[in-house]
Amino acid sequence: MKPLGLKQISYYASAFANEADLMSFENYTRDWLDRVEAKLEAVLPLADDLPERLHEAMRYSVLGGGKRVRPMLVYATGMSLDVPLIQLDGPAAAIELMHAFSLVHDDLPSMDDDDLRRGNLTTHKAFDEATAILAADALQPLAIHVLATDKAMDCDSRTRLKLIELLVNACGSQGMTGGQSLDLGAEGKQLSTDELEHMYRLKTGRLLHASVISAVLCADLNNPKFQALENYIDHLGLAFQIRDDILDIEGETEMIGKQQGADIERSKATWPALFGMDAARKRASELLNKALAEIEILGPSGEPLRQVAHYIVDRKL
Amino acid sequence: MKPLGLKQISYYASAFANEADLMSFENYTRDWLDRVEAKLEAVLPLADDLPERLHEAMRYSVLGGGKRVRPMLVYATGMSLDVPLIQLDGPAAAIELMHAFSLVHDDLPSMDDDDLRRGNLTTHKAFDEATAILAADALQPLAIHVLATDKAMDCDSRTRLKLIELLVNACGSQGMTGGQSLDLGAEGKQLSTDELEHMYRLKTGRLLHASVISAVLCADLNNPKFQALENYIDHLGLAFQIRDDILDIEGETEMIGKQQGADIERSKATWPALFGMDAARKRASELLNKALAEIEILGPSGEPLRQVAHYIVDRKL
Numbered sequence: 164m165k166p167l168g169l170k171q172i173s174y175y176a177s178a179f180a181n182e183a184d185l186m187s188f189e190n191y192t193r194d195w196l197d198r199v200e201a202k203l204e205a206v207l208p209l210a211d212d213l214p215e216r217l218h219e220a221m222r223y224s225v226l227g228g229g230k231r232v233r234p235m236l237v238y239a240t241g242m243s244l245d246v247p248l249i250q251l252d253g254p255a256a257a258i259e260l261m262h263a264f265s266l267v268h269d270d271l272p273s274m275d276d277d278d279l280r281r282g283n284l285t286t287h288k289a290f291d292e293a294t295a296i297l298a299a300d301a302l303q304p305l306a307i308h309v310l311a312t313d314k315a316m317d318c319d320s321r322t323r324l325k326l327i328e329l330l331v332n333a334c335g336s337q338g339m340t341g342g343q344s345l346d347l348g349a350e351g352k353q354l355s356t357d358e359l360e361h362m363y364r365l366k367t368g369r370l371l372h373a374s375v376i377s378a379v380l381c382a383d384l385n386n387p388k389f390q391a392l393e394n395y396i397d398h399l400g401l402a403f404q405i406r407d408d409i410l411d412i413e414g415e416t417e418m419i420g421k422q423q424g425a426d427i428e429r430s431k432a433t434w435p436a437l438f439g440m441d442a443a444r445k446r447a448s449e450l451l452n453k454a455l456a457e458i459e460i461l462g463p464s465g466e467p468l469r470q471v472a473h474y475i476v477d478r479k480l
Numbered sequence: 481m482k483p484l485g486l487k488q489i490s491y492y493a494s495a496f497a498n499e500a501d502l503m504s505f506e507n508y509t510r511d512w513l514d515r516v517e518a519k520l521e522a523v524l525p526l527a528d529d530l531p532e533r534l535h536e537a538m539r540y541s542v543l544g545g546g547k548r549v550r551p552m553l554v555y556a557t558g559m560s561l562d563v564p565l566i567q568l569d570g571p572a573a574a575i576e577l578m579h580a581f582s583l584v585h586d587d588l589p590s591m592d593d594d595d596l597r598r599g600n601l602t603t604h605k606a607f608d609e610a611t612a613i614l615a616a617d618a619l620q621p622l623a624i625h626v627l628a629t630d631k632a633m634d635c636d637s638r639t640r641l642k643l644i645e646l647l648v649n650a651c652g653s654q655g656m657t658g659g660q661s662l663d664l665g666a667e668g669k670q671l672s673t674d675e676l677e678h679m680y681r682l683k684t685g686r687l688l689h690a691s692v693i694s695a696v697l698c699a700d701l702n703n704p705k706f707q708a709l710e711n712y713i714d715h716l717g718l719a720f721q722i723r724d725d726i727l728d729i730e731g732e733t734e735m736i737g738k739q740q741g742a743d744i745e746r747s748k749a750t751w752p753a754l755f756g757m758d759a760a761r762k763r764a765s766e767l768l769n770k771a772l773a774e775i776e777i778l779g780p781s782g783e784p785l786r787q788v789a790h791y792i793v794d795r796k797l
Contacts, residue, residue, distance in 0.1 A: 212654075214662050214665065268614070273609035296585055296613065297585070297661050300581075301652050303648075304620070305653070308649060308652065311641050320636070323641055324641060335625065340534070344610075344614050347611075
């Protein structure tokens, strides 16, 4: 199993002022990241199984680091609802596989045309374009396979089906893939805040939502905290994307792992580009507060979700 | 609903010598094709729903004709096992959506670089490359969504999960997508018959297998005819691909709907290219006979499967 990078941990840490909060968050996340990394490693086909080049590219696309924000949300929600973590490894890995699929395609020459991702060459640069397209194509069925078959997930067929339905709806034309399509169509255009936030909700919001709600489904199909958690992740999802946009402008290439300023170069429709950096920061902070207010009803058990929220809005990568 | 093309019907018909067989096959297929076309039309997002361009490209990729061989196999198997056809519309549509996804990506410039498909411009030519990639990406989750939620499929959650597992395994790195990867890697190489048939089994065989077994799952998880049907489609799947290769060389561009001779131009590893046209015909005929022998145990109820087998090996498009 790949050890957790120290650089990764120290940047998670940078989001916390209070040392006790930092320590507990560091302990959680170390465990979460180890768990999801082990699960991804276990479900991905071996690089020496045929077709080797395809499998190598799949592993390269998924195991090359990454913040693992979506798995963090799965585990944080699960902890808040007393779900055993072993139930959550499958959903966390499945969602991360879907996320990796989308990154590989978004980076392609015909889309964002990025050479760097997570500080490494993008998959089409490290392999070739056809292999990158196919490797990502094969991550989608693998994600669903995990939800349909993972034995550690001690849940009934009905719950598995609900998890699958949630995930595919988040990834389809009215979710992540639709959001990427809107994003490409919005280059160089002046969107309204509503149009921009609609695009964000599809592009990143739906999969972040699926991360939280997957853990809710593992807890109980009719959990009364459901609505509060849906509102929490709706606010936080938007804040996450705005933070990404800010980092694209202000972050250092080495730290964010991709070319700084790439969005501006492509005239991407982003919050800071359309409404200014100050407005972007203000909106992210407002959304963080709204997210935190929603989960007040969880009391002390909501602490992991609060910490993830702070991390998402204050992160440096 | 799009009416069934007369040209399509008349070429189905060309596979039959006996007029009574022809009439019954024509009646079956007209019904099957109408059913799956209506289902696809119903499950695809409307072209004027946001994101419009993406939805338009999804519809273009799926509803532009096509032989619908996989749905035919679903319905023929279901008829042979007395499954009500309404149960099969969802699986038939889901499998065809997955097939359409693979065609759009296979046609891309970085893969087979085809301009024509089913007599029309390929999706990346009719739209643009990014839209084609994303439209196909969104067909995968839609296919799973249909299996997870289609109300006309009167089956329990466990059966739905089995159908989903079957389909995603057929499409992943050790199925269709893996086969396309092997195919690209085999260009210009001298494969053995075993290597070639392994590639065929992944590239087209696994999804054809899923078509037959989906209907078996709708009939009964432990149907005793399961093994015979598995062997039938294993033989027939290879024969289908060999017939495709023969048509690529001998077919008329207008009839096959894509550029004739494209495989030779790209030095594709195909049965006729590696072992000659006579050997290819002989192997296809031998595989047809093996497939037919396997389903003798079905008696008269196996007739739709026999007719589909003849059609697959004798078709002109």
